[in-house]
Amino acid sequence: MKPRTLILRTAGTNCDKETAHAFELAGATTEAIHINRLLAEPGLIEGFQILAFPGGFSYGDDIAAGKILANQISHHLRDVLRDFIAAGKPIIGICNGFQVLVKTDLLPGDIGGQGSSIRTGQTATLAHNDCGRFIDRWISLAPRKSRCIWTQDLPASFELPIAHGEGKFVPADESVRQALHANEQIALVYAKADGSPAGGAAPANPNGSTDDIAGVCDATGLVFGLMPHPERYVSPFQHYAWTRQTPPPEAGIGLRVFKNAVQYAKSGVGAGV
Numbered sequence: 001m002k003p004r005t006l007i008l009r010t011a012g013t014n015c016d017k018e019t020a021h022a023f024e025l026a027g028a029t030t031e032a033i034h035i036n037r038l039l040a041e042p043g044l045i046e047g048f049q050i051l052a053f054p055g056g057f058s059y060g061d062d063i064a065a066g067k068i069l070a071n072q073i074s075h076h077l078r079d080v081l082r083d084f085i086a087a088g089k090p091i092i093g094i095c096n097g098f099q100v101l102v103k104t105d106l107l108p109g110d111i112g113g114q115g116s117s118i119r120t121g122q123t124a125t126l127a128h129n130d131c132g133r134f135i136d137r138w139i140s141l142a143p144r145k146s147r148c149i150w151t152q153d154l155p156a157s158f159e160l161p162i163a164h165g166e167g168k169f170v171p172a173d174e175s176v177r178q179a180l181h182a183n184e185q186i187a188l189v190y191a192k193a194d195g196s197p198a199g200g201a202a203p204a205n206p207n208g209s210t211d212d213i214a215g216v217c218d219a220t221g222l223v224f225g226l227m228p229h230p231e232r233y234v235s236p237f238q239h240y241a242w243t244r245q246t247p248p249p250e251a252g253i254g255l256r257v258f259k260n261a262v263q264y265a266k267s268g269v270g271a272g273v
């Protein structure tokens, strides 16, 4: 049976159709549900095996990108989402969706434990890009060895598009930063075209993110957020150079991210498929 993916949308969401298309290509079925419907009937979520927070400008990026939707989640759906994760079901936040998850307590999630005190609540943020402008272009990425179920078996370097104004990932402090490294929660980093480190600054690190962080997961590896847009590269013909490169650029690397989660959900690990 195909896993069912809930695409959560609200005013200002604008990547829901592309995200649904990516999940469908990856072998899932999808349903776009407005936040107001889920707030009225939180139990709806139990019929799904995967949850996606797509990109866009939720509530016009008022206050800060993702902040208002994050507040709705934190105040009304926190326990429902915690149960979803406890049931072994994957969640992804793409760009604005990543901003939402980071501004709740779900990503990077609880930090520490095993001897050290556990940090809960919001432990990082996504701030304005260092350049102060919205950036819309392709960038190079490298996966890190991590516990993230979404980023397994990606090539050592690959490209995806970015399109954001507030993408600078900043951990709350040095202890959170260290914990992200120690717990293998840094899933994706900005890199040079050959996969070598971006070096913390533009152009390879487009926004000034700490340690070139482009995507992180929580301690379970199920919840993943990233600033680049994997749903915008699910076909080789979406690559900017597909007519010029010989051999052609690798087909739609972004699709692998969605396939990983669909495979995971199909394997039935807590997914109830």
Ligand SMILES: NC(=O)CC[C@H](N)C(=O)O
Binding pocket: 054, 055, 056, 057, 058, 061, 065, 094, 095, 096, 097, 134, 163, 164, 165, 166, 167
């Ligand atoms: N593409 C997006 O999701 C953009 C996210 C957010 N509106 C920003 O500009 O940072």
